[in-house]
Amino acid sequence: MEPIRETYILLPPGTDFLMYLVLVPFALVFVFGVVYRLRRLGVRSVGELLNSVFRGVGYMARYGLLQRKVVSEHLAGVMHLLIYTGIIALFIGTTLVFIDHDILRVLGLRLLRGDFYLGFEFVLDVMGVAFLLGLALLIYRRFIRHEPRLRNRLEYSMALAGLLFIGLSGYVLEAIRLTVEPRPWSGYSFVGKAVSTAFFVNLPTEPLTLLYRGIWWSHAIVAFAMVAVLPYSPLGHIFSTLLNIAVNAPRQLPLGKMKTPFRIDELDPSADIKLGFRSLSELGWMEKLGLDACTDCGRCEAACPAHAAGTPLSPRDIMQKLRRQLWRSDGLDEDVFASGLIDEEEVWACTTCSACIEACPVLIRPMDYILEMRRALTLEGKLDKRKTAMLTNLSRYGNPYGFDQSEKQKFFEELAEMGVQTLEEKPDAEYVYWIGCASIYDARGREIAKSVAKILLKAGVSFAVLGVEETCTGDPARRIGEEGRFQELALQNIETLKQKSVKKIIVNCPHCFNTLKKEYRDFGLELEVKHHSQVIGELLRTGRLKLTKPLSEKITLHDSCYIGRINDVFEEPRFVIQSANKDGAYVEMSRSGRKSFCCGAGGSTYWYEVRRTDRESVIRLREAVETGASILAVECPYCMQMFADAARVTGVDQSLKIKDIAEIVAESI
Amino acid sequence: MGTYRMMSRTMPDIVVCVKQTVDVYQLKPHPETLAPQLSQAQWKNSDFDLNAVEEAVRIKEKSGGKVVVVSVGPEVKQLLVRECLAMGADEAYILSDPSLAQADGAATAKALAAVIKTASPKWDIILCGEASLDQNAYQTGPRLAEIFNVPHVSYVNKLEVGDRVLKAWRAVEDGVEVVSCSLPAVVTVGLEINTPRLPSLLMIRAAQKKPLKELSLNDVGLTKDDLMPRAETLEVKALKTERRRQVFEGKVEELAEKLAERIIAHMGGRR
Ligand code: SF4
Numbered sequence A: 001m002e003p004i005r006e007t008y009i010l011l012p013p014g015t016d017f018l019m020y021l022v023l024v025p026f027a028l029v030f031v032f033g034v035v036y037r038l039r040r041l042g043v044r045s046v047g048e049l050l051n052s053v054f055r056g057v058g059y060m061a062r063y064g065l066l067q068r069k070v071v072s073e074h075l076a077g078v079m080h081l082l083i084y085t086g087i088i089a090l091f092i093g094t095t096l097v098f099i100d101h102d103i104l105r106v107l108g109l110r111l112l113r114g115d116f117y118l119g120f121e122f123v124l125d126v127m128g129v130a131f132l133l134g135l136a137l138l139i140y141r142r143f144i145r146h147e148p149r150l151r152n153r154l155e156y157s158m159a160l161a162g163l164l165f166i167g168l169s170g171y172v173l174e175a176i177r178l179t180v181e182p183r184p185w186s187g188y189s190f191v192g193k194a195v196s197t198a199f200f201v202n203l204p205t206e207p208l209t210l211l212y213r214g215i216w217w218s219h220a221i222v223a224f225a226m227v228a229v230l231p232y233s234p235l236g237h238i239f240s241t242l243l244n245i246a247v248n249a250p251r252q253l254p255l256g257k258m259k260t261p262f263r264i265d266e267l268d269p270s271a272d273i274k275l276g277f278r279s280l281s282e283l284g285w286m287e288k289l290g291l292d293a294c295t296d297c298g299r300c301e302a303a304c305p306a307h308a309a310g311t312p313l314s315p316r317d318i319m320q321k322l323r324r325q326l327w328r329s330d331g332l333d334e335d336v337f338a339s340g341l342i343d344e345e346e347v348w349a350c351t352t353c354s355a356c357i358e359a360c361p362v363l364i365r366p367m368d369y370i371l372e373m374r375r376a377l378t379l380e381g382k383l384d385k386r387k388t389a390m391l392t393n394l395s396r397y398g399n400p401y402g403f404d405q406s407e408k409q410k411f412f413e414e415l416a417e418m419g420v421q422t423l424e425e426k427p428d429a430e431y432v433y434w435i436g437c438a439s440i441y442d443a444r445g446r447e448i449a450k451s452v453a454k455i456l457l458k459a460g461v462s463f464a465v466l467g468v469e470e471t472c473t474g475d476p477a478r479r480i481g482e483e484g485r486f487q488e489l490a491l492q493n494i495e496t497l498k499q500k501s502v503k504k505i506i507v508n509c510p511h512c513f514n515t516l517k518k519e520y521r522d523f524g525l526e527l528e529v530k531h532h533s534q535v536i537g538e539l540l541r542t543g544r545l546k547l548t549k550p551l552s553e554k555i556t557l558h559d560s561c562y563i564g565r566i567n568d569v570f571e572e573p574r575f576v577i578q579s580a581n582k583d584g585a586y587v588e589m590s591r592s593g594r595k596s597f598c599c600g601a602g603g604s605t606y607w608y609e610v611r612r613t614d615r616e617s618v619i620r621l622r623e624a625v626e627t628g629a630s631i632l633a634v635e636c637p638y639c640m641q642m643f644a645d646a647a648r649v650t651g652v653d654q655s656l657k658i659k660d661i662a663e664i665v666a667e668s669i
Numbered sequence B: 001m002g003t004y005r006m007m008s009r010t011m012p013d014i015v016v017c018v019k020q021t022v023d024v025y026q027l028k029p030h031p032e033t034l035a036p037q038l039s040q041a042q043w044k045n046s047d048f049d050l051n052a053v054e055e056a057v058r059i060k061e062k063s064g065g066k067v068v069v070v071s072v073g074p075e076v077k078q079l080l081v082r083e084c085l086a087m088g089a090d091e092a093y094i095l096s097d098p099s100l101a102q103a104d105g106a107a108t109a110k111a112l113a114a115v116i117k118t119a120s121p122k123w124d125i126i127l128c129g130e131a132s133l134d135q136n137a138y139q140t141g142p143r144l145a146e147i148f149n150v151p152h153v154s155y156v157n158k159l160e161v162g163d164r165v166l167k168a169w170r171a172v173e174d175g176v177e178v179v180s181c182s183l184p185a186v187v188t189v190g191l192e193i194n195t196p197r198l199p200s201l202l203m204i205r206a207a208q209k210k211p212l213k214e215l216s217l218n219d220v221g222l223t224k225d226d227l228m229p230r231a232e233t234l235e236v237k238a239l240k241t242e243r244r245r246q247v248f249e250g251k252v253e254e255l256a257e258k259l260a261e262r263i264i265a266h267m268g269g270r271r
């Protein structure tokens, strides 16, 4: 006798027909839900949707189907893979049964027969086990280990119960079938066989068959019901996240680049002005889809420095609040601030560190929503004193500190005494060393600039400075949401740089780095920008810079957001430190590289205060102290100031020195 | 403060007088003559006057009405006036005339009054900064009230506008005085009353759509003679300050003692 799939065995004839009848209402509910959800998001046509999805299939495969980022967290990753591959396998299995029974069989053909059928039974049993294991892990994470970032809601528990029921009842059905109608090949369904041996052998056939029918129908109905409510429930994230990845991933800007919504020099002054959003109706369907796709997993919140520092901000809460707003009847038109949904302080607390973007397993960018809301707030101009002062200083004095020209002049005179020339004195210089406000006006920052200058001079690099013509890049204005003032500064700088035919720039400030390199492109200036760690690294590798006094310290490095995570420079600073610290040791902090934790100064938050219970800088400094390092190396003048303050406040300024990598190198020359 | 209740049935028309001054914080005295180097200086709206604009806009946001900005001076800059429009004012009138270069409080008030009579004769409140950033004379507001023969409330740091009345909290030497008076009235405000909003650049550009009108002396019925200052400014000089450059040496406790002595001596020996 050839092994063959016997669908609807133990069931009265006509069950297949009845089942399709029962399926219809569930299917309708499902389709209605999908359409409703897409309509609500504002998808206008199926063509538009398919078009966007088509462009993003590659991303969908990598981050959706293969879950590239989900698995970066181990336990959660394994859990997702088990449940999700389990569901897919069982779904494919059921589809094959349908094809086999309802299409091929009618045509007089069969698919599920012979060896293929045996393999089919075996694989499905294995996948069923995987599926149940995944659910067990889920129960462990949510209900036993109580992972803090996971929230328990009734819907989640119900979904879990449904899945568990489907998984377990499937095996029970198989077991009863094998008990009542034993087959020589039942060993391939090894789980069903085992359950049968353990519970059902020797039981009378009659009641078992009745039991079978009961469970069969409940299995089917629970499965239908779960599919039907998918579009209305948290598990709907299976679709919205996949869709979000396909639609939004291809159009995402690189990290560190903000959307340029207009060009001030091309703007028609009579046009309506709009910037950012205050209500969800101002978002396009793709942005709304991003909100809808948020699974409330909390990874962004766990990575967020502003949240850790006890500010009102949690990127996950922002996303979830906006997401719920999406489904409230009058939610789309309500002003998110006026209605009290979002507290302005939440929006101001973001340091633009991009850790939430890095953390999100389904490629959502909470920070982008936060910054767009910020733009809307700044557009109106009702800012507090400190924010107002910073922006006024930028427009009036070309730097956020509010120092006048003479301060700048003084510092460039000091540099001139060291032998640093201006571009005017040295028009053929290969590089312009762009110093940045934090190293022009701040006393501690000036030390960094002098160390950089010392190194460049020593190595004979052909460079010059702009001198008093250097002004702020505009970064603080852009990140605080004042796009107009940013562009004013940017356009002015671009004109200066173009006029002087500047092509290559060295910076020691990550914010200048990012702005000059990534943001100015939108305004027609392509520059080769190098961070001083890259320049020094190159000088060391090529032997143009020789270090004769090796240090013997224990050094740890704080990766700045805008050089590290956002611009992918990780190796050079480490190489430079290790070259200078030949006789010492290098240690990593618990969070480093891409997972580094912001000092708390980025996104112009350096310039104002936010309600908080702790400081990012203090939290991070503690991590540095834990390594037992004697020097905390930084690569950003703002990180320097933040940690110097934190060290003073916490009283570790004697035991832990904070130095820029340029200072470390300058010492060992 | 009792049970005083404000009703806001009127939609007040508010005139705000805004003076443009040089940015005194940026002003550098000439190294020899000590005269301020005006040619290099940047111009801005006087700080107190921005508080006045902000207050006017807030009243408008609450009770409706209209906000009219008036600025007079030797060379009023349109861009700066537009900033006030971007803050939420509805229209602006400018009177630029070189004869206002030497204007004192009396002449300025006369010029402002003439513009107001021409441009916005039916006003309910005139708001001014209590003083200007550059001269600090505290004159213009009271003189305007005098000219229009209406009540005047000065040094206001909180303001409520009701039905044909206003209620004001005044910062006085030993506390706060709460007064009320009928409209129309002139009110001068201090820095504490609010934080002026900073119009975004986009808003300033959009304010180009709002009416801004340049008037001449002729338009407002004035002659140069009307604007002759009563007082004559002979010379403006910076105070020359110099650090004493004293260095103390010794142990911390001794140093503190020495420093304290110095300070006491400097304050005239009072402990
Ligand atoms: S960018 Fe950084 S600070 Fe802002 S929400 Fe994301 S993680 Fe938090």
Ligand code: SF4
Pocket (backbone or CB within 6 Å): A293, A294, A295, A296, A297, A298, A299, A300, A301, A315, A316, A319, A359, A360, A361, A362, A363, A364, A365, A366
């Ligand atoms: S935004 Fe992403 S990381 Fe944050 S809760 Fe939503 S799905 Fe999770």
